[in-house]
Amino acid sequence: MPFVDARITAVLTDEQKDAIKADLGKAVSTFGKGESFLMVGIADGYDLWLGGRKLDQGAYVSFSMIGDTPDAGCAEFSAKVCDILEREAGVPGSNVYITFHPMANTRWGWNGGTF
DSSP: OOEEEEEESSOOOHHHHHHHHHHHHHHGGGGTOOGGGOEEEEEOSOOOEETTEEOSSOEEEEEEEESOOOHHHHHHHHHHHHHHHHHHHOOOGGGEEEEEEEEOGGGOEETTEEO
């Protein structure tokens, strides 16, 4: 049940999206999670501005999951995400923002109920 929402300025091929999705599936192991319940959203061709300037290459990634996101895990996941986005989409880490959203299981709905 982790969710990774990636908004990327580059227009990506289906192959790039598949590679990003697969690599994010490995990166969530940072938090002891697997790909079996991971949901990934990729919005490409997304307009982003940073410091008042429009980014040609940039990304915003939001990570949500049930449970705690320890500081060390957040730092490790951030490094992995920046590596993935640089390798697959040409986005430098200096143009990537990542936010973390830990949730209580009663605040995460699925299949007509909550976890």
